[in-house]
Amino acid sequence: MRLLETIREHALTHPLAIALDPVVSEPVTWEDLAERVEAMAYDLSTGGQAGQPYVLCLDHGVEASLAELALLEARIPVLSLPAFFTEEQARHARTACGADTAFPSASRPAPSVLPLGTARVTFTSGSTGTPKGVCLSAAHMLSVAASVVEAVGAEHAGRHCALLPPGILLETVAGFFATMLAGGTYVCPPQAEVGLTDPFRPDFAVMANRLAEWKITSLILVPEYLAGLVTVMERTGLPLPELTLVAVGGARVPVDLLERARALGLPVRQGYGLTECASVVSLESGDEDEPGSAGRLLGHMKARIAPDGEILLEGEMFLGTIGELRDPGPLASGDIGRIDEHGRLWVEGRKSALIVTSFGRNISPEWIEAQLVAQPGIAQAMVHGDGVPAPEALLVPSRPDADLAVAVAAVNSSLPAYARLAGWREVAPFTPANGMLTGNGRLRRKQIAATWLADRPCFFAELEAGTFRERLRFLGIPQVRAGLAGTISRRTYIDYLWQAWHHVRHTVPLMQAARARLRDRPDLLAALDEYIAEETGHEEWILADIAAAGGDADAARASEPAPATRAMVDHAYRMIDEGNPAAFFGMVYVLESVSVALAQRGASAVAENLGLPPEAFTYLTSHGALDQDHMAFFAELVNGLERGDDRAAILQMAREMFGLFGAVFASIEMEDGPMEKTRVAA
Template sequence: MNGLLAVIQDHALTHPRAIALDPVTAPPVTWEELADRVADKAYGLRLSVSAAKPHVLSLDHGVDAAIAELALLEARIPVLSLPAFFTPEQVQHAVAASGAGAARPSAAQPAPSPLPRGTARVTFTSGSTGTPKGVCLSAPQMLAVAASVVEAVGAEHAGRHCALLPPGILLETVAGFFATVLAGGTYVCPPQAEVGLADPFRPDFVAMVQKLAAWEITSLILVPEYLAGLVTVMEKTGITLPCLTLVAVGGARVPAELLARARALGLPVRQGYGLTECASVVSLESADEDAPGSAGRPLAHMKARIAPDGEIVLEGEMFLGTIGEPRDAGPLFTGDIGRVDDQGRLWVEGRKSALIVTSFGRNISPEWVEAELTAQRDILQAMVHGDGLPAPEALLVPARPGADLAAAVAAANEGLPAYARIAKWREVAPFTPMNGQLTGNGRLRRKAIAAMWLEGAPRFFDELEAATVRERLGFLAIPQVRAGLAGTISRRMYIDYLRQAWHHVRHTVPLMQAARARLLDRPDLLAALDEYIEEETGHEEWILADIAAAGGDADAARVSDPAPATKAMVDHAYRCIEEGNPASFFGMVYVLESVSVAIAQRGASAVAENLGLPPEAFTYLTSHGALDQDHMAFYADLVNGLAREEDRAAILTMAREMFGLFGGVFASIAMEDQHVPA
């Protein structure tokens, strides 16, 4: 097969002025321009970049990322693709293990292993231990998969494909980007924030649906959670997406009820199945299929059979191996349980390693039960467990502050046979890539989740996060908070926020001193308070400087009165410290620091870009956000060491109350007419 540059050059000859890349926020790129820019970029890379080690690629969607991807492939320089949601430890491990880093080997970080010959891409798909394995793929394999996708869906679907999955996700790169290039369509590649994905794990689905409609998108690749979000918004708002001709869904099982809802809205949904080792797609439903739950027939490059124990076995285009471990010749035993029906369709029914065998001898695929649970609108996430128990049990994450999980479980159980019904459940904190409990494609990291919630007593910090999930969801639902995180606030609103921040931050050190005066018999807490006091002293002055840099009146802010909601929050903190358990102060610390991290990471840059304010107007948010990321690790160690139950109860109570009180501070800021994400 010819390389992608040759394909691009052919498109440039036949329709040079047609649009190849549309970043939405910048001028589009024609096929003629793309051919020249990729060729120039590849030439420069050959001269300046070594092909002996991978080139790290970690960019948001856009023209630069697309051209870099194509040029590196053409220059035959291996790519190490790093999703933005990787932790620093995961990034460090991936860079060192693949040899992409320049650091010298050490005892802590040994020399990297060689990549298999012909490696074009190294992708790290798992990370529950923090040291995942890198899967090595060749250019011919990736292009063969992309070509099979085009063959299966038809070139007529090569209209305007929009990238929604996070940058660095193999499925979007191969089946979305490469396939669109082969078919001669337009690859719409906006920055994630532009399509409601500033945080890909807390999407703004209203904005997403509106943008997809406005941009006349014809094809998408989604994970089930994104499909559920789009369907819910379309049902509530009546917005339609008539231009869509293909919506491929993979990464996890899709509940049959969600498929029915999607198709009732006219969404042309097709389920698929894939593995990183197979360069993403293995099978995909055809347009005329009517078998909900099927993953379709294997694509042209792949064959599937079922082993005697039910495991799916694949043959065809395969990965080269993992870093330092070339793949043995022969079929790939996937670890997935499934079947092939008499029409040749593949049905994926669960993971072999996650299979539950109850004490009654019943085999249960947890993914099956999880799909029924998450089909309930009050359940955001679920992990089913119970090997050796009489019946399955579940860890559940609520979808909204008022979620009735008991009713949701009862409704899910109605659709399950008696042996598979959930007998017990527990509410827990969300599973995310940041806490190592979710993959980028939305798959559960079961071992990591079990280690936290099922193997011995959870740490108090984890219990605190779980016990305040609903309060946090309520806080994040406040329109002013959502507008701030999305960056859709006015300068006046930002200055009003800073004024209220000054009024409560100037009490931070006095509150700590008040708590310290009542904790003189607690050397462990005194040491922590002394460290906090030293760290926090003078931060209120940062806020006044930000007000001035944003065009506000810092002197007027200094002499102003706090809003009633701000005064109520501060007064409540003093009252709890002086009249109750002074350790309750650490409940306030938890709320303010965890919230400031989110605001700093998501809100500050969005507001700065929207308002055109200088960096000097955001010193408190950005600096405090970085400080609080460090503080949260320190804080977790501190509260996990608290042995007194009365201290833990006081902290939890204060945290719950503070989410409401701090939310009231935001709600007191007057809003203007503008778009607020729903």
């Protein structure tokens, strides 16, 4: 099967119908799509790139869609890298498969380490937690896409919206390729447009409103996205009547969440899949009357249950991993499950994660975790307790005022006695960046256990956990949310820079004041000397940014700080002068961690929306890059502090600083109405 042939057929039968709708720019018709894919595929196939993988790391949109289709047609392997990969992860992936360029740059052909026929390389944690590159053929992926269309019916090929992060195999195969086969419209807006500036901290209110506005008819979600949409719909009463299909996969979905979703009229179907099977293996039918199963297997797959309960799969499979062909025979999924008398697959947990209590009871932690994250106050949970009388949990709150004790009590009331949680601990979020979460949202249990279940967690981890609620409050401030999304005016950006100048000009004096009181602490003196050398002169960067953004730098220099800014700076001096001067490092933690977020997420969004030159963002971008290195240095520094009074002072200062720094942002007036789109000469 060649996807371009199907696209040509659509172009003949309905040439002017919309194939791609990026929302933020002109849509692409089927006629235009066929011509552009054919031309791009020809250029690629004659460019001497055969066998050499291309790297795709693009946001959703026309460019990414055309690249996917053209590379598939040109038979050039694709290494698709999600944007949330760390630089180390991305470098490992490129090196492993012999790709060192990004689409559409040329590169020298090299001997391929990929199995013959590879069309896509996608990296997964695997059952051991070690990243591996899974190699898939075009025929396999398109066969799965065709099976999805057959299972759900071509009548659902309306307006499918891409929500999962770019590069996620499930969306590519079951969303994009399936929509192309069925002749629907693939709605592919940039992530920021649908509330996903940070895919691991979605703005579900924005997401729900955009889905309604764009008249979306089908979605693929992970359980967290479904829970967020359901909560918004329950709170606001917003309907999504156009939806005819909401497929949910990636992890088990709590039954009560499925019931809440269906009570709102959402046509939710749970599915099951593996990367090695090119995503989807099974999917609920539209008339299931017993929520909780993963549905019946798609036409190209077969399954059976091993004596130990593991799901074994047969049918079309991956070609192998990088440098290695797959073993013949059934694929051991690593998942525990059963097949009922109606042929429905039930997935009940991971084989490797089973807990055996000291009472001899086997417990799948995913079972309890699903109940925990169904509680509104819990964002993430990892259940542990192998070899002890009862399981316990590590919990991440979902909001600043979350009452985790109440949430745990509610879950325990629904569990049998042997599975009830005997204890819990509040921890910092699990993310791909800290190595505790895979790209598709699965827990890296060994890494989490190494951090949080050791005899004594490192202080940096405790600092993150101890300030996470304050960070959530900070991120909830409207000015902060608007800045991270880029939806602020030029005036607001300049006002932010004014206040930044007023507190940044005190950075070095504050460090010098702390140094004067820490003369007997050579470990901290060396760190302060390094910070002072690095931070000197940064306030001048801000004045230059103000001028480049069209503001008055001289007026900023001569102005008085806002009361909130003065309060923050005065508090820092007071804590250094009157308390434990090591508390200053709590301020360092807040300002540096916030600047990383502003640089990574906010600066580019503001620059694009306002049309400002790079010279207007030297402080944010340069300081953000510096602070990423500083955070690693900072973590090593504070992890070496053994004195309890130092740790307590840093933690207290960090909590206070989140509130004080948040007040600085809240004091900045945001203009109403359309954003000012002004081009400033570079």
